[in-house]
Amino acid sequence: MKLKPGAVITEPGNSEKYETGGWRTFCPSVDPAKCTGCGLCWLFCPEAAISKGKPPKIDLRYCKGCGICANECPVKAITMKEGCRQ
Amino acid sequence: MMRIIDGNEAVALAAKLARVKVISAYPITPQTTVVEKLAEYISNGELDAEFIKVESEHSAMSACIGAAATGVRAFTATSSQGLLLMSEMLYVASGLRLPIVMTNANRSVSAPLSIWCDQQDSMTVRDSGWIQLYCENNQEILDTTIQAFRIAEELLLPVMVCYDGYILSHTLEPVDCPEQSEVDAFLPEYHYPYALDPEKPVTMGPVGVPEYYMEFRYLLQKAVQESKAKIVEIDHEFKKRFGRGYGILEEYRSDDAEVVILTMGSLSSSCKEIVDSLRQRGEKVGLVKLKSFRPFPTEEIIEALGRAKAVAVVEKDISLGHAGGLFIDTAAAFVNTREAPLMINFICGLAGRDVTSALLEQAVRETQRAAETGRVEKKIRWLGLQEKLVEE
Ligand code: SF4
Ligand code: SF4
Numbered sequence: 001m002k003l004k005p006g007a008v009i010t011e012p013g014n015s016e017k018y019e020t021g022g023w024r025t026f027c028p029s030v031d032p033a034k035c036t037g038c039g040l041c042w043l044f045c046p047e048a049a050i051s052k053g054k055p056p057k058i059d060l061r062y063c064k065g066c067g068i069c070a071n072e073c074p075v076k077a078i079t080m081k082e083g084c085r086q
Numbered sequence: 087m088m089r090i091i092d093g094n095e096a097v098a099l100a101a102k103l104a105r106v107k108v109i110s111a112y113p114i115t116p117q118t119t120v121v122e123k124l125a126e127y128i129s130n131g132e133l134d135a136e137f138i139k140v141e142s143e144h145s146a147m148s149a150c151i152g153a154a155a156t157g158v159r160a161f162t163a164t165s166s167q168g169l170l171l172m173s174e175m176l177y178v179a180s181g182l183r184l185p186i187v188m189t190n191a192n193r194s195v196s197a198p199l200s201i202w203c204d205q206q207d208s209m210t211v212r213d214s215g216w217i218q219l220y221c222e223n224n225q226e227i228l229d230t231t232i233q234a235f236r237i238a239e240e241l242l243l244p245v246m247v248c249y250d251g252y253i254l255s256h257t258l259e260p261v262d263c264p265e266q267s268e269v270d271a272f273l274p275e276y277h278y279p280y281a282l283d284p285e286k287p288v289t290m291g292p293v294g295v296p297e298y299y300m301e302f303r304y305l306l307q308k309a310v311q312e313s314k315a316k317i318v319e320i321d322h323e324f325k326k327r328f329g330r331g332y333g334i335l336e337e338y339r340s341d342d343a344e345v346v347i348l349t350m351g352s353l354s355s356s357c358k359e360i361v362d363s364l365r366q367r368g369e370k371v372g373l374v375k376l377k378s379f380r381p382f383p384t385e386e387i388i389e390a391l392g393r394a395k396a397v398a399v400v401e402k403d404i405s406l407g408h409a410g411g412l413f414i415d416t417a418a419a420f421v422n423t424r425e426a427p428l429m430i431n432f433i434c435g436l437a438g439r440d441v442t443s444a445l446l447e448q449a450v451r452e453t454q455r456a457a458e459t460g461r462v463e464k465k466i467r468w469l470g471l472q473e474k475l476v477e478e
Contacts, residue, residue, distance in 0.1 A: 006280070007292055018295075
């Protein structure tokens, strides 16, 4: 990759190449028994790291560990745990 | 065509001849008549450009950044507090590599409030990634401003043309003004390769995460550092077309000089006078006039000053708590070389204080004494200071 002058990005959507998973300290873990598949975590995740499902799937290449999903889950099916690496 | 104009009109005329498309500026003394003249050109149809009125210099530079990002030629002019107010955006302009041209009519900074000339304003923003070119007279102002657009656009770097407030901005001098067709041939229409265009979307000003920020700073440093060759090349071409060239620095009777004065801007003319009069008396004195302060031409400075026994660095600014900016950088240029000349820093002419021939001669005499004795008594001297007013 050659850097463009002035940090101009000429390729739209290339933030996909930047894996924010490296920022993560706490890791979301979903309890499939509690999950209702409502999709709120998918909606709220700022990194679009969650795929909808029951239970949802979390892409750890992008999950930055912010905990928003755990905060928003109406049935408390997501808990943030230290140290997970998948 | 030869005309009698002041420095500010030389700037306005150059911007008009460069066919700038967007001008955004805020009036500030002593630059004000630059933008007044440009507004007049636009209103009477001599110049086809947008004049964006703003409430501050911070906004003026912001508007120029936006304009330049769309790929048009953008121009602004300022002085002193105005330059300081826009300093945040100066770093954005260079970081984004937008080829904006700005002229700065050098003026002292507050406090105490002063509208008169020194070079503290532009010296203060020397680290901002802008090329800084200093002019000696009104002809050089006009020529340098025209060149500045070529330099900026070929290198994707902003360029600041600096000239002394009042001493040049409001002083009439004969200036050879080129024809529009001649300038058009020298300065082709501008095409910015990454211009904002909905058909070809780009992102400008993204976050510079720690993984990439350093590389962008490195690239910016490299671009400014290497701009020297381009500035010289464009100046050569300009000289071929218009018969006038300035180089990155000018060596004036300094070839065999034992004592050399180093300065920037209009002081160069005063120094040439003193050099001539001392030469008549058989004294080996010369001048080096530095035009490009950024990029700082280290090799050329070593080459031009290295032969002298002692150098008087005469300047109208001070990095408080250290020394004059020109002195600091010149001294740094000689680091790791074997034969550095002795150097004395003469701070003078702050806020329009007259720098007389007598004062310049005094500086030369002190420097000659250093050359003879091989030692410098006081490294930093305030030339023309009223000692009795500041004694404890
Ligand atoms: S922790 Fe944050 S980034 Fe990770 S999946 Fe939950 S909402 Fe998304
Ligand atoms: S918000 Fe909770 S319940 Fe809803 S899908 Fe996500 S994990 Fe399951």
